[in-house]
Structures are given as structure tokens and as C-alpha cells.
Amino acid sequence: MSLRNIGVVYRKELKDSLRDRRTVISMVVVPILLFPALTMGMGYLGAKMMTEAKQEVPEVMVVGGNDSPRLMEALKSNKKINAVPASDDYIAQISNKKVRAAVIIPANFDAAAERGEGKTIVIDYYEGEVKSQLAEKTIEDSLTDYREKLARQLVAARGVPGQLAKPFETDDENVAPPEKVAGSSLGGLIPYFVIILALTGAMYPAMDLTAGEKERGTMETILTSPVARTDLVLGKFFMVLTASMATAILSLSSMGVSFLFAKNTLDRLLSDEAHGVHFSIDPSAVLAVFVMILPLSVLFSAVLLAIALFAKSFREAQTYLSPLTIIVIMPAIIALLPGIELNSRTALIPILSTTLVCKELVGGSHPWGFITLIFFASCLYASIAIGVAVSLFNRESVLFRA
């Protein structure tokens, strides 16, 4: 192994790649444009939808209640909903999103309520549909208000002070630091994107430097030079790693910038601060994410290089590598699922562990034991992958597969 020759190969590949438009696109343009496009686009759409949903006065069908004028009056006086008479197919109408919800009022409700019989009003809505859920919430709030008012009246009518109907109040207060809030909502997403980009950034050069070189026939010529095969594969590996890291770094910085913009835009769009998302990510957390993704980048680069080396042509390499994207996305998605937590077992699963630990880091906590374990485990996997790539490169049957 000669560092000088590795350097020569690396510089050659770097020069060659930087003059290749496709590499530049996958390495530089995609990560820089993808994040702003994603955050701005998705954030804008999401905010717009929420605002729209909240501005809409939902149409709500009222089933029954003809014998309960006071309840009907309470519902109709609420300007936040539009109570209309029910038709028979109200369930179908909710499913078809014609109306947002329905209120089913039991017979003789007003009279029963005055006697304190505790009849149940059912609210039908469509779970998972934002506008329907909002309508359900509005109806429930409205009914709760009415219940309190009614209780106060009933208690007062019996000569007892009204406050006894509501003997105490509750209030909530968030004590989690803002980055922790961001961590739970975005912490999983950020490393997920960066990991995927670290993979896709490495993909094109890995194919170009192996299968592409075989296809162009330049593999034989470089093999007739006095550069050892190990130096050759390591030079190529460092180039792929550079592409992977460049993509990760550029996407991280682009993410930071676009989140700053998105924050302002979203804040303006969402006057209701309860639904506003808090974007505040510590720069040191970004650095920490970068450090954790580094060994993963090494792993990706080596694995991609080893697999692409098997292929005889660029197209064949693409066939081999596309399933790999799914293999990488799966653990990253699993990490986003609720209930998947960092423990001694998940810490040993590559990609999953990195996504989980990055989630923690972005969320502001630093589980040092896991950080160390995951970092070194990733380094171990990465060095095994480099070893495999080097040994494959020294095998004639792989280099000149018939």
C-alpha cells in the first residue's frame, strides 16, 4: 500500500468526477436543492392546508334533537360550526367528505339532562381526516361549554353557588426545551434524509468508478500501470466517500438554511402558536449528526463499491444497487416508528442505530454510552466492508467476470 499512489488515484478520480455533470448533479445540486424544496414545499403546503382547515366552518349534521330545543339552540348559536338537519345517509356523507361530522342526540335529551340522567351524545367523524377531526374537536368543545353552563344553572337553581359545579381548573405548561420539541417531530426526519442522501451521493460515483470504468474499457489500462490494486481500490473508495460526505454536508447546511426560511414562513402562516412547529436546532447537534454519519458514509461507500464492482456495465450496476436503497430506507423508517428506542440491541443494527442516535442528538440529549458504542460498531462494519471491497478488487474472477 502506498499513500502516494492512493493520493494519485484519488486526485485523478476527483478531477474526473468534478468534470462529469452527472456526478456534480447527484453530489451538489440534489442535496442543495432537495432540502429547500422539501421543507419549503411541504411546510408551505402543510401550513396552507392547516390554515384552510381551520378557516373552514364545517358542516355538521344533527341527528334527532327536535325535542331538545335548548341543546339545539346551543349548537346552532356556535359560529364555528354550521349545523344542518340530518339526512338518512349521514354516515356515507361523512365518509365521502360531504359533511365533516354528525351529532347524534338521544330522544328527550333536554329533559333527561335537567334530571341529571347522563345520556350520551355521540359525535360521528372521520378519523385521520384533518378537517373532520377539527370539526369533531369544535363540536366537543361546544358541548363541553354547554354542559358546564347547564351544570352551573342546575346547581344555582338548587340554591348552591355556581362555582361548585366546577370546583377546580386545570392548565398545562410545556417544560421541554424547544429543541426537544423539534427533536421529537423533526429529529427522526433529519438524519433520515441525510442518510439517504449520503447513500445516493455515493451511488453514482461508485458505479462510475467500477462498472463504468469496465464498460469504457479503461479498467484494463489502469491495471497495466504500476499502481497496486489495493491502492487503486482505496483511491476510488476515498473518492466515493468524498462524494457521499459532500452530499451529506451540503444537505445538512442546506437544511439549516432552509429551516430558517421555513420557520419565518410558517410563523407567518400559522398565527396559532399551538400548531406552529418550533425550529431550533443547535449547530453542535448538526456537527454531532455529521460525526455519527461519517462511519455510515464509509460503510455505504465500501459496500456500493464492492457491489458495483461485480457488474459488467453501468446498467447492471444500477440493477444491483437500486434494491440497496430500499434496504437502507427500511431501518431509517423503522427508526421513525413510535416505540422504537435506543437500547443495546438496536444500537448494534447499522443505519437503524445511527438514525436513532441522531434523533437523540437533534433532540438535545447525549447518551454517551450509546454514542460511543454506535460510533465504533459503525466503524467496525465499515472496515469489514472496505476489506471486502479490497479483496474483491484483487480477484480476477470479479474484475474480469465473463
Place this chain on the structure above:
Amino acid sequence: MVHSPAQFPVKIEFQFMSEAIVSTPPPPIIEVDELSKHSRTFHRREGIWGGLQNLFYREYKTVAAVDRVSFTINRGEMVGYIGPNGAGKSTSIKMLTGILVPTSGKALVNGYIPYKQRRQYVRTIGVVFGQRTQLWWDIAVIESFKLLRRIYDVSQRDFDARMEQFNHVLGISDFLYTPVRKLSLGERMRCDLAAALLHNPPLLFLDEPTIGLDVVAKHHIREFLRTVNREYQTTVLLTTHDLDDIEELCKRILIIDHGKVLFDGPLEVLKSRLLRTKHIKFAVKQQIDSDTLRLFAGDGVSVDQVDEVTFRLRFDRTKVSGADLIRKLLAEHDVRDLLIEDEPIEEIIKRIYAGEASLVAD
């Protein structure tokens, strides 16, 4: 075989003998002994069902790409290595350049075993693959040269001197700053040759150096190779499908097919041994009835008409005497012009490849 002088009983009374010892030829630059390369390929079944079967069960068979090939090449020789597609030429070249490891046999080139001492060895050779380039596709030619300078540890002074020389002979200065992908094939080949010779190797392997080039470009390349061979005694082994390359460059040819050497010797020997057919091309003063020429046709002779007044007689010189044929022709017709031609070398090679011609000396 290398004879050291000590093995000879030197006798002072035989003056000519000691002179013979002094002029003992240097050891050959390439020694190949029973070199073989086997590759394992699997038998592909046909159809969709066959394709599925291929996925799970493969029948492998071993193919000898190169089968016990032996030859030696001396310093300063220019040897044509020819054979049909798939004959084993490229595999041989790959073994001799250290890319592939032979299955069996020995090769000693420039005193090195190519596949064992590859890194030291390749510093003493230059390689050009006609259909590929060792210049890097997207970067300017000069950058490739600079990288090769570093890889081969060529000093800046030698590098500058050689670049100047290449500019002079190959005229590459015009496109040194152009990316390789924008060069024409002829320009690229000139640059590739310069790249292969940058470290001044005594031995040059060329795999189809003139493939796809136009007549002028071919001429440039051949001229350059002749110059290098003459001035620096650079040994050249070249594979080609263009027999003009052979006729213009090589005194000696090696014909290989199915991994075996079919012929090894001077081009003249091949011709004299295999030139069975000769052509007599003649023109007559007045238009004649081609039927009258039919009389000539017969055992070993055939006639065809080139144009109104020109005809060609092909005859097998083992069966018919050319002199008799000409005598008869001149006696019967008013011949204005006459030319005797050898069978084109392509025809001979074609017959060898088709297995019609035996190369075993009678």
C-alpha cells in the same frame, strides 16, 4: 534457453568459435513457454424456462482461451500477433501485461514474471489498447500525462524532453488541453501512444492500434511505430485485424486460433508456403468475346471479367504453370497490358482461419 559463455568449451585454436561466443545473442525479451489460460463459463439455456433454470442451476464448462502457447521474441523485433475474434489474442496480451494470471505455463518478459512482479514489471512496458484509452475521459490530455508522470516516477526533465519529442513526431500539442472525450479517434490514439511511451519502455504491447482509424491516421501511427522501433530498438508486439499493419510493420507474424499458435515465422515464409493462387490481370486491345476465354478455364484456373477489356485469370500454381498460361494467352489474344499478382494476404489468412490451409511444412 540462456547460454552463459562458461558452458562452452572455449578453445583458443578455433578463433571463429570464440568470436561466436562474443556475439552470442542477448536473451530474448519475451519468453513464453506452454502458457495457458482457462476460463470457466456457464452454459446458458434458451427460453424463459431455461433462463429460470440458469438462475438456480448452472452447468459450467472450462474453456481454454489460450492453450499451451510458446514463443520467444527478441529485442528490437516487431511482431504481429494475429488471429480471428476470440482466438485468444487479448487474453495473451493481458497475461503478458500482468493483468491476468495464467492457469499454467511460464512467461518471462524483460526478466520479470509479469503476474508475480507486476508493479516492477509494468514500469518496463508500454501498453495501448486500441479500443480503450488509458487517458482519463473527462480531463484534458495534459492532465493524464502529468498523472502518468507521477505514477511512473518520470523526472520533470525527462518528461519535458519526451513531450517535446512527441509533439514533434505525433503532433499532439494542438489538443493537449482538450478533454479526451472531445478528441477524434486518430488524435486519441496518438495521445495514447505518447502516454504508453512516456516512461520510455523497451517493450510495447499494442492491441489493435489502428482499429477504426482512417487511412491518413493509420499511416501516421505506422510511421511513428517504425520510427520508435528503429531509433530506440523498442520491441513491439501488436495484435491487429488490419493486415496492412502487418505488411507495413512486421517482419514476423504469429497466428493464433482456438488458443493455439498456428504459425510463427516471417511473413515471406507464410506467403511462399501458402500462396497457392496467383492472379494474372490483363487487358486486351479490342473487345473480345469472353466465351473465347472460357477455354482457359479448367482444372486449377478460373476467369472473371473486370471490365470490358480487362480480365483476371486465377490459377493454382501447384497445378498450372504460370509461364505456360501466359504463353498461351499471348499467342491467342492481342494483349495490351499484363500484370501478375500474388493472392492478397487477407485471402491467405481467411483460409487459415477457415481451417482450409495447412501450415505444417510439407
